[in-house]
Amino acid sequence: MLALISPAKRLDLEPWSIGRRPTQPDLLAETELLADRCRALTPPDLRELMSISEALAELNFNRFQEFATPFTPKNAKPAALTFAGDTYTGLDAPSFDEGDWAFAQSHLGILSGFYGLLRPLDLIQPYRLEMGTRLENERGRNLYDFWREPLTDLVNARTAGHADRRVINLASKEYIKAVNSRELAESGVSIVFKEIRGESSKVIGLFAKKARGAMASWLVRERLEDAEALKGFTDLGYAYRESLSSDVEWVFTRTS
Numbered sequence: 001m002l003a004l005i006s007p008a009k010r011l012d013l014e015p016w017s018i019g020r021r022p023t024q025p026d027l028l029a030e031t032e033l034l035a036d037r038c039r040a041l042t043p044p045d046l047r048e049l050m051s052i053s054e055a056l057a058e059l060n061f062n063r064f065q066e067f068a069t070p071f072t073p074k075n076a077k078p079a080a081l082t083f084a085g086d087t088y089t090g091l092d093a094p095s096f097d098e099g100d101w102a103f104a105q106s107h108l109g110i111l112s113g114f115y116g117l118l119r120p121l122d123l124i125q126p127y128r129l130e131m132g133t134r135l136e137n138e139r140g141r142n143l144y145d146f147w148r149e150p151l152t153d154l155v156n157a158r159t160a161g162h163a164d165r166r167v168i169n170l171a172s173k174e175y176i177k178a179v180n181s182r183e184l185a186e187s188g189v190s191i192v193f194k195e196i197r198g199e200s201s202k203v204i205g206l207f208a209k210k211a212r213g214a215m216a217s218w219l220v221r222e223r224l225e226d227a228e229a230l231k232g233f234t235d236l237g238y239a240y241r242e243s244l245s246s247d248v249e250w251v252f253t254r255t256s
Contacts, residue, residue, distance in 0.1 A: 001227045002159050003168040003216050006175045007112045008085035011126050013077070020101045022078050022123045024071060027116035030150055034114060037137055038064040038129065050133060060128045071123040079110050080120035086206055090213025090236075093120060096220070104220045109158065111175040113143050116151045117158075132174045144178055152180040159185060166227045168219075170212040189227060190249045191215060193238060195256040201244075204256075211236055211252070 025031065041049065041064070047057035068075070080093035096104065101121060110118040113131040118124065129135070134142045159165040167188035169176050181188060193211040194201040214235045224230065230250070231240040237254040244251035 001162060001164045001166045001168055001225065002107060002109055002155065003219055004109045004111055004117075004155075004171045004176065004179070005087055005091070005212060005216055006171040007079075007110055007118075008083040008088055009128065009130075010084040011082055012084040013082070013126060016077055016081050018078070018081070018096075018101070019098055020121055022073060022076075023105070023119055023121045025115050025118055025122045025124065026154055027150055028069065028071075030147075031115050032069065034129070034135075034137070034146070035064060035067045037135065039067075049135065050128065050130070052128070056128070063126055063128070067125055067127070071125065073123070076123035076125050078121045079112075079115075079118040079124050080104070080108075082124055082126070083110070086209035087213035087216075090210040090215075091217045092213075093217075096120075099223075100220050103223050106158065106161075107224075108216055108220060109155070111151075111171050111178060113147075116147050117154050130174065131178050147178045148180050151178055152183050155179055156183070156185050162225070164226050168227060168230065170216055187248060189230075189247075191230070192249060192251045194244075194251060194253045196253050197256050201253055207256075211238060 043054070043057040043061045046052070046060055047054060080091065104120045108120055110120070111131065112118055113133060114127045114129040115124060131143050137146045139146045155167060165186040167184055169188055169190040191212065192203065193208040195204050195207060215230065215233050218233055218235055219230065233240065233252065238252040239254065241251045241253050
């Protein structure tokens with residue numbers, strides 16, 4: 001199986017050091033096409049396109065101008081150590097040992113509007129380009145049009161050697177839409193985390209994001225190969241609720 005998580009807007013650009021050798025993104029040639037497209041945009045263009053502040057527009061204008069390959073440990077950083085935020089707090093990649101990194105490389109993917117699909121050790125340079133951005137490109141009117149075919153093909157390639165080829169959706173709706181579910185080798189499963197308050201239950205974004213990362217981390221540390229084993233997840237107080245679940249959506253709840 002392959003678990004997919006979303007990237008994060010917040011980035012950790014501090015120096016890094018791990019025992020494993022970093023890798024290169026598989027879709028880097030596609031990223032370079034986007035980089036060329038984005039270099040042509042001015043800071044005002046980026047501000048309007050992404051609905052961001054002048055300061056962020058200027059920052060990301062400079063990032064696109066400075067984007068350059070080849071990626072090396074001196075000019076780039078592994079994706080799982082670069083992205084920060086609630087999901088990555090739950091993932092806690094800095095605490096991975098060598099075996100964790102090796103397993104994560106083949107069982108965990110990070111969706112990205114700029115890189116398509118990343119392994120945890122894939123080097124990346126800082127950017128901001130969310131999957132929902134309506135950036136016109138040679139393949140269509142937005143990034144879904146740009147990424148859907150190569151990204152879906154890569155997901156299938158990543159699960160080709162797995163006995164259980166299910167894709168576990170731990171990503172947001174914005175990002176998972178980039179994968180063409182109809183073209184996957186096997187039907188996927190979406191994981192939903194809900195908080196029980198009184199007689200009702202609902203998804204609370206901050207808690208759900210951290211739980212997604214925690215499940216991804218647990219999957220890696222336990223070396224899980226069978227999606228059904230995910231139903232045993234109990235970290236952070238969550239438990240699988242069969243009565244609320246279906247074949248394609250597994251619900252976990254906890255009492256807040």
